[in-house]
Amino acid sequence: METTGCVVVGGGPAGMMLGLLLARAGVQVTVLEKHADFLRDFRGDTVHPSTIRLIDELGLGQEFRRLPQSRLRSVVFPVPGGPPVTMGDFDSLRPPYNYIAMMPQWDFLNFLAAAAAEEPGFTLLMNHTATGLVRDGGRVRGVRFRTPDGTQDELRADLVVATDGRHSALRAAVGLAPKEFPVPFDTWWFRLPRYPAERGEVAGLVPAFGPGEALVALSRNDYYQMGYLAPKGTDARIRAEGVDGFRRRIAGLRPDLEDRVDAIRSLDDLHWLDVRLDRLQSWHINGLLCIGDAAHAMSPAGGVGINLAIQDAVAAAEILAPALLRGRVTAADLRRVERRRRLPTVVVQTGQRLMHRAVFGPIMAGKRTKFPAAALFLARRIPAVRRIIPRFIAFGPRPEHAPAFARRAEARPQPHA
Known part of the structure; x- marks a missing residue:
């Protein structure tokens, strides 16, 4: 039986970002990913400006921009019998954060994994499936997992973080049930x-x-x-x-x-x-924290899911790294993470619920076959609307910055000798 400072269950965007940041803080961190690779399609391929800025702050911007990607600069709505209306123009944002990067998620995850692998305290175990939790004295002390050859093992840790998605096995194991909102x-x-x-x-x-x-x-x-x-x-x-x-x-x-x-x-x-919109009433118990989709499943409306999850990871790393380095993470530490990220989650989910009610609900019910005329009128006549919408999508209500301990100077090309 081995031990580590933090074990992260789930190698998605939140899990990989959290592993990278904690490792840069000097924490011993292990990420368990149940699949043998990251090659799964249609898994949130939008990397928003808040995340691109974070990558720059980590000193990884040049490498990130070399990855295969396209740039989404506008959200355009067709109007029968007239010119299309631009609802959101990302070019109105300040460069270089004036676009959404579109890339396969496996490229993004491999990029984060490669950066994290450079840190001595980081371990990524692919094809390792968490099967349960280790508990002792009313506290979560680690995880049980299955290795590629089917062997059962345990990994003890000062903290377990569940980033295993909207169908999180860990949150179910401890009875953390989400409040669900209707999705049409x-x-x-x-x-x-x-x-x-x-x-x-x-x-x-x-x-x-x-x-x-x-x-x-x-x-x-x-x-x-x-x-x-x-x-639905x-x-x-x-x-x-x-x-x-x-x-x-x-x-x-x-x-x-x-x-x-x-x-x-x-x-x-x-x-x-299967689109879901839900949120845990409490994101933690003693020794276990849920973030990302494990704490709040998001609708694809706005494409903000992976970026909100990454913001959770940044806040968690900044708040929890000192406690992990001391070897003692308290329930109060976990509450601080939840308090910091709950309001942005509620704001974004409220916006998605309004979109469901005003746009998608009537369309799915057959009561409407076009985007609300009032919204199109405002976007066409009031330029500020075309700036506010992309700003909200690009950065969200509380964007996080890289902690000081995780920042690195951007590597510059060396001149030829």
């Missing part, structure tokens, strides 16, 4: 090709609406990332229509893409997301 839709993600003549500067995010359905297109360098939205609970009915039925749905919403819907070869090309 689920999402089916898939790709369509983007032809060479359509390449160039990425246009942005473009939605389309129909009675009881919607479609979101995110332009990537060589393909469109598509999100089809339909009323309709997955079985949609799949019963078969792939031809699904293709007709997409062509009906975007006739200009009808020439490529055959790229959806089968229903296996669809990645269904």
